[in-house]
Amino acid sequence: MTTAPERALPATRPPLLDLAARLRGRLLLPGGDRFTTRTAALPLPPLAVVEAATAEDVVAAVRFAGRHGLELAVQATGLGATPCSESTLLVATAGLDECTVHEEGWARVGAGVRWQRVLDEAGAHGLAALAGSSPAAGVVGQTLGGGLGPVARTYGLASDRVRAFEVVTGDGVLRRVTPTEHPDLFWGLRGGRGALGVVTAVEFDLLAVDELYAGALEFDGADAATVLHRWASWSAGLPRQATTSIALLRSAGERVVAVRFAWVGDADAGAAVLAPLRECAVPLHDGVRVRPYADMGQIHRVSAPPGPVSEAQLLLDALPPATIEVLLAVAGPAAASPQLLVELRQLGGAIARFPERASAFSHRDGAFSLVAVGPADDGAAEHAAGLLAALAPWSSGRGLATFGREEHPGALARVYDPATLRRLAGLAAHYDPHRILAGARGLHG
Ligand SMILES: Cc1cc2nc3c(=O)[nH]c(=O)nc-3n(C[C@H](O)[C@H](O)[C@H](O)COP(=O)(O)OP(=O)(O)OC[C@H]3O[C@@H](n4cnc5c(N)ncnc54)[C@H](O)[C@@H]3O)c2cc1C
Numbered sequence: 001m002t003t004a005p006e007r008a009l010p011a012t013r014p015p016l017l018d019l020a021a022r023l024r025g026r027l028l029l030p031g032g033d034r035f036t037t038r039t040a041a042l043p044l045p046p047l048a049v050v051e052a053a054t055a056e057d058v059v060a061a062v063r064f065a066g067r068h069g070l071e072l073a074v075q076a077t078g079l080g081a082t083p084c085s086e087s088t089l090l091v092a093t094a095g096l097d098e099c100t101v102h103e104e105g106w107a108r109v110g111a112g113v114r115w116q117r118v119l120d121e122a123g124a125h126g127l128a129a130l131a132g133s134s135p136a137a138g139v140v141g142q143t144l145g146g147g148l149g150p151v152a153r154t155y156g157l158a159s160d161r162v163r164a165f166e167v168v169t170g171d172g173v174l175r176r177v178t179p180t181e182h183p184d185l186f187w188g189l190r191g192g193r194g195a196l197g198v199v200t201a202v203e204f205d206l207l208a209v210d211e212l213y214a215g216a217l218e219f220d221g222a223d224a225a226t227v228l229h230r231w232a233s234w235s236a237g238l239p240r241q242a243t244t245s246i247a248l249l250r251s252a253g254e255r256v257v258a259v260r261f262a263w264v265g266d267a268d269a270g271a272a273v274l275a276p277l278r279e280c281a282v283p284l285h286d287g288v289r290v291r292p293y294a295d296m297g298q299i300h301r302v303s304a305p306p307g308p309v310s311e312a313q314l315l316l317d318a319l320p321p322a323t324i325e326v327l328l329a330v331a332g333p334a335a336a337s338p339q340l341l342v343e344l345r346q347l348g349g350a351i352a353r354f355p356e357r358a359s360a361f362s363h364r365d366g367a368f369s370l371v372a373v374g375p376a377d378d379g380a381a382e383h384a385a386g387l388l389a390a391l392a393p394w395s396s397g398r399g400l401a402t403f404g405r406e407e408h409p410g411a412l413a414r415v416y417d418p419a420t421l422r423r424l425a426g427l428a429a430h431y432d433p434h435r436i437l438a439g440a441r442g443l444h445g
Pocket of ligand 1: 073074075076077078079080081082083093111132133134136137138139140141142143144145146147148149150193194195197198199200302303304305402403439
């Protein structure tokens with residue numbers, strides 16, 4: 001993975017014990033068991049970890065980093081990418097675990113909360129939240145990237161429903177950010193990932209939905225060509241009530257193709273819409289049924305692979321039969337593909353109805369999002385690069401912020417349009433004058 005350069009360790013060792021004395025939470029130092037566990041998945045360990053117990057702990061950490069020339073990174077679940085080095089102070093947000101569901105239809109959630117908790121607590125009131133494919137992901141981390149979930153074509157992105165953020169910006173100030181308070185940050189935090197501050201809490205609207213007709217149809221890899229071609233032509237005519245994706249993956253060692261489908265509304269109508277897919281081959285597993293909304297993790301049925309991964313992504317403008325042939329030839333069941341998952345999500349619907357540039361999430365006009373995930377050490381990155389190159393004729397080379405792990409300027413130019421990128425860079429320079437935040441590395445050039 002290419003990243004922007006790391007910051008050098010300051011010449012004078014920062015007085016970490018002074019910081020520890022100011023915290024309600026704990027400061028973890030190298031050598032301790034807790035430090036080792038927390039940082040095990042990171043390519044390089046940080047200088048120290050602040051386990052934040054309050055927003056004030058985050059303020060203390062950001063100010064300390066600014067005073068002592070350190071970089072500051074954030075980790076909630078560890079499912080995403082956290083750029084770290086020996087000069088990084090890592091803020092762990094798991095302790096910011098407030099989750100309050102208001103029956104009137106909104107929630108307030110701390111930076112350490114995962115989606116499944118919100119789904120369960122909202123579900124108890126007949127309400128729903130726009131979680132992503134894996135409810136184990138962090139609400140805040142995912143929302144900052146945009147948040148594209150299994151019902152996105154009906155309801156849009158998680159970030160489109162945000163009412164307010166509380167964020168510690170790189171200048172060490174805790175701010176409440178809404179459409180009218182710091183509207184520039186409100187724009188930039190929705191899609192700008194971790195570039196503009198450490199979010200301590202988020203408030204967002206919930207939906208009055210308690211059930212979905214949803215799940216996955218899994219087919220044998222031998223049927224991949226039939227199913228993929230049918231999915232491509234079938235998805236072209238889907239109404240906004242339907243959100244779908246298709247994935248080439250391995251399940252219990254076997255190569256399968258999984259069609260994911262979520263339908264909001266009458267189940268019989270949803271079944272009629274899905275029928276052409278159900279009938280195109282005999283599914284190994286048919287999990288599409290009426291289910292509580294809070295079970296939405298059963299639609300994609302994905303979890304993070306163990307160990308470091310390679311991730312590649314591309315937005316496709318169209319999906320003519322030739323793209324399916326390329327996909328099958330490079331990553332299909334008969335190809336020697338190292339990828340664990342190659343997934344196509346249909347975009348459009350409510351995703352595209354939110355005005356472009358109304359937030360920092362770019363490229364709402366994309367037709368399909370392709371993501372390939374493989375083990376980092378198995379040639380998967382090179383293979384994915386080959387797949388993306390083969391699909392280049394049907395793409396303008398763009399990607400989505402929510403799936404991009406890389407922070408270098410070239411990668412940012414793919415996931416943001418030029419005006420958005422300039423505006424994000426301006427905000428980062430304004431709110432983080434000492435360039436403390438690791439999440440803004442690529443924006444500073
Ligand atoms: C199995 C899997 C499925 C996924 N499915 C989807 C999906 O369906 N839709 C989708 O949109 N995305 C999806 N993603 C991408 C995911 O949303 C991002 O990786 C996201 O960054 C994860 O956030 P986290 O807090 O869980 O991870 P972490 O590793 O804890 O954090 C990752 C990064 O998020 C930022 N961040 C986290 N918390 C904060 C904070 N409080 N303040 C500022 N920055 C913060 C930081 O830059 C941090 O380095 C998926 C990822 C995985 C591994």
